[in-house]
Amino acid sequence: MAIVGVQEITIGVENPGTWKSFFEDFGLTLADPSSQQLRFVLPEGSEIIVKSSDDPTLPPAFLKTDGPREIIWGVDSAVALDQLKQVLQPDFAVTEDPDGTLHTVDPNGVRIGFRVFSRKSIVSDECNENTIGHPVRWNKQRKWYSRAYPKNIQHVVLGVPNIDAAVKFYTERLGFRVTDISRGFGVFMRCDGRHEHHNLFLPKAEEVYFHHISFGVDCIDELMAGANYMQRKSWPQGHGIGRHRISSFLFCYFKGPSLIGQIEYSADGDAIDDDWVACLWSPKFGNLHWVGNVSEAQMQYAEHDVTPLPRPIPSFSQLG
Numbered sequence: 001m002a003i004v005g006v007q008e009i010t011i012g013v014e015n016p017g018t019w020k021s022f023f024e025d026f027g028l029t030l031a032d033p034s035s036q037q038l039r040f041v042l043p044e045g046s047e048i049i050v051k052s053s054d055d056p057t058l059p060p061a062f063l064k065t066d067g068p069r070e071i072i073w074g075v076d077s078a079v080a081l082d083q084l085k086q087v088l089q090p091d092f093a094v095t096e097d098p099d100g101t102l103h104t105v106d107p108n109g110v111r112i113g114f115r116v117f118s119r120k121s122i123v124s125d126e127c128n129e130n131t132i133g134h135p136v137r138w139n140k141q142r143k144w145y146s147r148a149y150p151k152n153i154q155h156v157v158l159g160v161p162n163i164d165a166a167v168k169f170y171t172e173r174l175g176f177r178v179t180d181i182s183r184g185f186g187v188f189m190r191c192d193g194r195h196e197h198h199n200l201f202l203p204k205a206e207e208v209y210f211h212h213i214s215f216g217v218d219c220i221d222e223l224m225a226g227a228n229y230m231q232r233k234s235w236p237q238g239h240g241i242g243r244h245r246i247s248s249f250l251f252c253y254f255k256g257p258s259l260i261g262q263i264e265y266s267a268d269g270d271a272i273d274d275d276w277v278a279c280l281w282s283p284k285f286g287n288l289h290w291v292g293n294v295s296e297a298q299m300q301y302a303e304h305d306v307t308p309l310p311r312p313i314p315s316f317s318q319l320g
């Protein structure tokens with residue numbers, strides 16, 4: 001069985017028309033522009049569906065604010081989907097749609113689902129970078145971008161109160177891998193069928209909240225071109241632009257039009273498999289390698305505060 005990433009996120013918002021403009025400027029493509037339904041499809045085949053928060057077809061809210069109503073994870077085969085149902089059914093209420101999509105609720109009350117996802121392979125241009133002593137792009141200019149067109153859903157970030165229960169659920173029931181832990185802050189996990197550093201990050205919170213959804217672009221030039229386009233369209237920027245140490249991701253966040261939660265461009269993250277050594281990081285040290293505008297407070301951390309985690313990986317709570 002392999003989970004191959006987020007297949008669909010359904011979002012309930014008070015101002016779907018504004019979100020439509022936001023996502024179009026961000027570079028997402030409407031599946032059917034003539035339809036009233038706001039269904040954006042990424043090149044990998046994943047989808048973002050935006051509906052008015054009072055739309056009766058929405059799943060019930062698990063957040064007190066605008067934001068995701070349900071996250072559907074894609075699995076690689078019908079056999080795997082059935083195995084997943086068997087794994088969940090003894091302890092979790094699972095409902096099934098006529099098309100086979102499964103729905104349940106995770107230990108923090110987050111609505112999730114599963115369906116078969118034939119993820120399309122992504123074709124990317126080379127983004128070879130010349131360094132001083134190692135030029136690799138000979139007699140060729142870099143590709144020029146006028147804006148960004150994200151190719152995939154990289155990860156989802158939700159604050160949750162019970163991280164230990166969540167990690168136990170996602171690793172033991174769904175096969176996720178813990179890839180790094182930010183001490184006292186949160187746990188990074190990836191799906192067993194993906195190679196990105198994380199597809200799910202769960203920071204510790206008093207109650208469940210929506211932090212951000214990340215969309216993958218190919219390189220720093222596409223990320224910056226996308227950021228410039230969003231700036232020209234006057235969408236308020238969130239965090240960034242910068243690079244995390246944890247995951248190595250380049251990032252640029254924009255505030256969602258409801259000003260609750262952010263939408264992120266990501267590029268050039270670590271590609272990892274089961275040989276990856278998960279580490280325990282100091283939150284500040286792990287969060288920022290560099291950022292466009294930095295404050296002194298952001299850079300006040302113990303240098304190189306990162307250590308490999310023992311196996312089996314202790315729980316988030318045990319690590320203090």
Ligand SMILES: [Fe+2]
Nearest residue numbers: 155212214264
């Ligand atoms: Fe992110």
